Amino acid sequence: MSQTCGFVAIVGRPNVGKSTLMNRILGQKVSITSRRPQTTRHQVMGIKTQGEAQCVYVDTPGMHIMAKDRNKAINRFMNQAASQALRDVDCVVFIIDRTRWSEEDQTVLKRLENVTAPVIVAVNKVDRLKDKRELLPWLESVGARREFAAVIPISAKHGTQVDALENEVMSHLPESVHYFPDDQITDKSLRFMAAELVREKIMRQLGDELPYQITVEIEEFREAGHVTHISALILVERQGQKVILIGDRGERIKSIGREARLDIERVLDGKVMLNLWVKVKRGWSDDSRALKSLGYHLD
Incomplete structure (x- = not known):
């Protein structure tokens, strides 16, 4: 069986659960988390190797609108770091928060316009939905916003449907030798x-x-x-x-x-x-x- 390996960017507006998702996939903490938006400031790689498949996830800072109080060099850096992660990836996981669609979600979607790699939407925090009947029509409305590879409801915190998301991601990995040793978890020191x-x-x-x-x-x-x-x-x-x-x-x-x-x-x-x-x-x-x-x- 041939090896597969690829880079997967995890993107979304601030505080939608990008770092929580990557930590859940890896089974250990690699990216820090808090309830405050913009906790993640750097690109952080999380490497998961399962048999012949190696998936290199790239956790990114939340893409945000540059309001007057956030138009600083560090905010520009975070937006640049998130946008750079979209270059030359094999797949993108675009995380949104339940049935909320904000102006910043629209900003992320706009930045995905020129991305040719498959984009999977992960609708996170569905465990917090009070009325589960809202979910199906919401998934359909999200799927109509552009041509996505898949729209998958998940709970990164509790692990719900994360395996389904991983399987979808791995289906888009190209044939390739592994870029990292099979026991390496992250690129960070x-x-x-x-x-x-x-x-x-x-x-x-x-x-x-x-x-x-x-x-x-x-x-x-x-x-x-x-x-x-x-x-x-x-x-x-x-x-x-x-x-x-x-x-x-x-x-x-x-x-x-x-x-x-x-x-x-x-x-x-x-x-x-x-x-x-x-x-x-x-x-x-x-x-x-x-x-x-x-x-x-x-x-």
Whole structure:
């Protein structure tokens, strides 16, 4: 039996469950998640190999409309990263949220106009539908918006119909040797994943209080015996954000560090010593050179 292998872009507006879907497919956390839109900022590859088939999923930042309050260099970067992922892919999974169709969904559909690869619509979060009778007419109306390869209702959180989605994706993979070793799960380094897990905990604990002007840079990542020592620098844009992040008597930063350390230990399968520092770096999110130095560059 010949091998198949291909790239699959997972796209959609912010907060529709792209990262949750990829983590579900892989059976482990590769992309960070939170309830806040635009948690994902980079292209993140998740590699799943089953026998002769290898599927390279590319999780992308949510494509969003560049409103005045979101017209910063980091927003432009995220939109570019999502659009770039559509080049030269073998299949696209376009995720939408239940029976909601927004202006940003329409923006994503517009960007798919020039994509020649098959596009599969995954209608996510159907487990939250109060009236299941709405689903069938909605699937038909979505299918009429353009010629899709398939329209599949799923729940990425609970795994409902995800196997059907995977089977549809694999039916579009071309014959090819595998691009990655069969046991490789992602293209991202452990340093990258450590930084992302720290940022995830900040988003989950302070997403309502802090805007998006937060990033995490790993300054130290070294093994000493059976312990990995990690020092992470959290950059914010204003002194007030630093105060919120540290919290009363340092309790907030301790809580973030504790949760992040436990997740990093699961990824590394070993003991971790994690130190967090907070620094004010004004205007980093709207400075292209600063973004590049912080790892925000297109592959």
